[in-house]
Amino acid sequence: DKSSELRPTHPLAVAPVVAPAASVDGFTKQFLQNLNFDQGVTLSTSDVNDQYLALAYTVRDYLMARWFDDRAKQKTQQAKTVCYLSAEYLLGRQLDNNLLAARLTDIATEALAQCGIDFDAVRAVEIEPGLGNGGLGRLAACFIDSLATMSVPTIGYGIRYEYGIFRQSFADGQQIEQPDAWTRMGSPWDFAHPEAAQTISFAGHTETYDDEGVTRSRWIPEWNVLAVPYNMMVPGYHNGRVNTLRLWRAVATNAFDLHTFNSGDYVESVRAQTFAENISKVLYPEDSTPQGKELRLQQQYFFVAASIADFIENVLPDDFDLEKLPERVIFQLNDTHPVIGVPELMRVLVDEKKLEWDAAWAITQKCFAYTCHTLLPEALEVWPVDLLGRLLPRHLEIIYRINDDFLLEVRERFGDDEMLIRNMSIIGEHPSRSVRMAYLATVAGSKVNGVAELHSQLLRDNVLKDFAQMWPDKFTNVTNGVTPRRFLRLANPELSALITEALGAGWTVDLERLRGLEALADDADFRERFAAVKASNKRRLSRVLEARGEAPLDDGHLLDVMIKRLHEYKRQTLKVLHIVSTYEGIVSGRLDVDAVQPRTFLFGAKAAPGYGMAKRIIHLINAVGDVVSADERVQGKLKVLYPANYNVTLAESIIPAADLSEQISLAGKEASGTGNMKLALNGALTIGTDDGANVEIRKLVGDDNFFLFGMSEPEVEALWAEGYRPADFYQEDGELRRAIDLIASGAFSDGDRSVFEPLVSNLLYDDRFMALADFRSYLDAQDRVDAAYADQDAWVRSAILNVARSGYFSSDRAMRDYLDRIWHATPIS
Ligand code: GL9
CATH class of the missing domain: 3.40.50.2000 (Glycogen Phosphorylase B;)
Structure with missing residues (x-):
């Protein structure tokens, strides 16, 4: 990047960073050092949260060199990067996952035992980052795990909500919601980079101007916020690869409230700061029923604009020829939440980089693909035109132009069928004028996929029928998948051990191997052992429930x-x-x-x-x-x-x-x-x-x-x-x-x-x-x-x-399907 030649060099800094020794002693030393120098406590004065944080830092230390490597490679390599754009990542706890990925579980277990620390107690204090509502957010987390495990250069982009999905409790049987302050005890897995913040603008107006004889448009925004990236490691399983999940946090710009500040109202200026920072304050807890709230659109634009700018400015080499953008990136739209990225990329290419509209549109259409995750009509996001125009006036103009061009194409293909035009327009007229984000994504995307065979079929037959008739090849299916690392290897250690004993260890990255268990279904001894594992898992669950104050399970x-x-x-x-x-x-x-x-x-x-x-x-x-x-x-x-x-x-x-x-x-x-x-x-x-x-x-x-x-x-x-x-x-x-x-x-x-x-x-x-x-x-x-x-x-x-027959549902298989049919990207060595 631009400032690298200004950075100090030192002979010791030229050598690659060295990970701590992969031994119990090496681990223990690093752990104690982190306890001392990062937590400021000794082993004997440390509490369990100190121990958890120091342990997390230790795991990071082992992964760090690989992470540097992989990020450096991203700039120099010619491979295509998958940029997964998702408003939600429901990650779950990180500690065991990252230990497993880095092959450190046994070493850490022994090291903690030698320090006299109860590992399970340490595990239990980790608060999971609940930055998603349910299946859609968890799917994103499974996908980035698989992509790292398959060595596919990937950046997951999203929002670092200060409060994730609410904490639920019951009072007289009724749900009570409490805020989820998930970072309250520290957040050891992410790295803030305020120096790499992007400025994200909102509102204002647009104007045209003469640019050496060419009439161009520009956006004169009214206010802006900083998007500060927080990087999280996404380690692949046993392959030494570490990808990045980059979550954006909103921070007020200095300039934001200069006016108020100068007028002497200090308290008012600080209040204004809070306003800007609200953007990443809280995850919307709506499942399948978007409410069309302005703050939600602010969140969406905020993270997508920051991500696109980050990719172009910081991931691509300097002076990259943007005509070649589709060779280097695919922006995968996880539902309609990031679809405002389509007019944003157009704005960057046309207004800022001064490309011709048609050239910019050709690039944009190749850079996006869209996954639809629902069939419920009420779940398809629409934004009132007046709201969108107020918050993002230039983007609304761009959407209108995309729609005009698109409807011309429809007329050319199908004649002046006004009913069809009304049905397919990106702008809906009833009950009020609004932008249909799923339609915008479908028009802009190189591919549109549903998430199971039936769903993809119903998309083609009902929800997006006219579009599927117009572009049959655009539509495809990728059935969802789940990561076998978290949901079998980690969640079910006893079954994992039994499977490994029977089939060898390869199933964790090649889940179809589970087929080998079919023959064992007829083996009475194996059945007995399988049943014993299930019974043991029930006892374990029973203890977990009791620890939460619930009734235990009955045998x-x-x-x-x-x-x-x-x-x-x-x-x-x-x-x-x-x-x-x-x-x-x-x-x-x-x-x-x-x-x-x-x-x-x-x-x-x-x-x-x-x-x-x-x-x-x-x-x-x-x-x-x-x-x-x-x-x-x-x-x-x-x-x-x-x-x-x-x-x-x-x-x-x-x-x-x-x-x-x-x-x-x-x-x-x-x-x-x-x-x-x-x-x-x-x-x-x-x-x-x-x-x-x-x-x-x-x-x-x-x-x-x-x-x-x-x-x-x-x-x-x-x-x-x-x-x-x-x-x-x-x-x-x-x-x-x-x-x-x-x-x-x-x-x-x-x-x-x-x-x-x-x-x-x-x-x-x-x-x-x-x-x-x-x-x-x-x-x-x-x-x-x-x-x-x-x-x-x-x-x-x-x-x-x-x-034995569920191997197909690995998210590794889902990623292969996306790579082959949608992304046309490949793993790198
Ligand atoms: C969902 C679908 O409802 C699920 O059927 C699907 O498995 C997942 C992932 O594709 O996506 N779409 C959606 O909005 N949610 C889903 O779970 N809701 C939440 O994530 C809460």
Whole structure:
């Protein structure tokens, strides 16, 4: 970079940085040094947080030289860099992951033991960076792990929210949200670089001017903020590669409040500073229902503009010929959140770099690709034109021009079909003028992909139908994947050891090797060991739950888990109806108790704070859980657990222990799901609808090892078309009626019938997600589950086959698909 020749050189600085010795002594020495010189304590005066921080610094020290190397290479190499643009990264804890990647786990364990430190206590103080809401953010975290492991030059770009996803607690069964001050005890994994800040502008107006005979536009912004990069290491697994996750934090510029400051109102000027810094203050906790808030658009533009500028100025060599940009970068748009990057790149190329519009557009179209993560119409982001024009006036002009050119192309292709033009326009007119970000991404992107086969098909057939007709080759599918390092190797050490013993260690980076377990499913000795691992994982989960103040697990129970955001389309209510029906069946004597397997129903879910119905469902789950747990008549038979604050860390304890994975969304609504993959990979059997990636899981694991139920997507459409009346299902099914009546009667609300009345009438008279229509089929499938679980040998065999056949769901495979079909980038040596 520009200032390198001004930097001091020293003979010692020329040699590469040397990592501490990869030995217990080398590690111990570095650890103690960090404890002394970074934490300012001795071993005997250190507390557990000091120990955690010093340990994290030590791991960093080992990775540092490789990180320098890889960043230097990025500048000199000719390889294409994947710039993953994502407003969310749900990383989970870093310590064990980074120790594993750097092959330091055993050394660190021994070093800490020699220092007399309880490693598990140290692990437990790490607060996970919860910089995402759910599947979409966790997917981004899995992807950057795989890209590092596959040696693909990658920069993950995002936002360093000061507060991540809220901390959930329950009061009287109802969700309470508290801010998640995740950096409060230090954030040892990131490096702030205030000297590398980008200035990001907002608002103001545009004007044209004469530039040596050419009329050009420029933006005269009104205010700006600094985007300060925080770099995090993303180490590859056992390959010595360290990629970068660069998260931006908003900091007020000095110039920001000069005017106020000069007028003497010091306090006012500091207040203005807070205003600017609000941009990266908090993660929006909305799942699938964007609220169109101005601050949210500020966040989006803030991180995308900073990322594009950073890549062009700091990653590309000086004097890079921007016509060649598509050879060096692909900006992958993780949903519509970063789509404002499209007009931003155009603005940079046209206004700042003075390229011709058409040349700039040709470059831009090759540099972006777009992943859609939803099918819910209400989840597709739109920005009111007046809001966007006020905040980003130049970008709105650019969007209009993109749209004009695009609609001309539509006319050329399809004639003056005004209906079609209205439907395809990037600017929607109803209910008010707004920019449809998914359309902008589709027009601008070189590729558009859905996240599971069914989802990609529905995108082509419905949501983006006209675009798919215009550009059939633009559309593709990449089924999601999950990282086997975190979700099998780390989360399930005992199963990992068993697999490694059977197949060798290669499966961690080549998950299809799990196929080798198929033959062992018929080996009684292996089945016994597999079952022992599951039982041990349940005991471990039980201890984790007890440490959180929850009830422990009962031995011998089928562990039935539903862990995902709380949303009506995911149908936690259907799960509750099953629980209530089983409970009612046992206490009324209707059910043959011996045919019902002892079960623990485990929920983990946060609801968006403004999503009233989701919060009522949480209340209902807790209320049902309280009654069931207190009722002598179902003791030892049914149990409901709902530990608060489900997050990545808790998931890592629940998933390895699960027997049954609930994936029960209404067909056509869950784009993919990724929890479904994690659970199957850890030997849970799925009970699920033909939705999202469930379809592919079932195909791979086989019908005998999957409990399918419910309407298919075409059946759902047909029922809608004919007119869905949930009350009819209520009338016709006695068990359904008794379950709903029990809730309505106040049995779970101390006799107060009003508490769950909105929920009950929603089910009876609206039921957008058709829980009642699928109830009978669901209960039948649960009966099949009970019968199957009664034959433990057969169940364990199915569980093993689930593991053996889930290799396809590695995020390494997903990355290969993106590389081959979308990014056209390759790993480097
Ligand atoms: C989601 C989809 O709903 C999931 O089905 C999908 O697996 C993931 C990742 O592709 O993306 N889209 C979305 O907005 N969320 C998803 O989980 N929501 C959250 O991340 C909370």
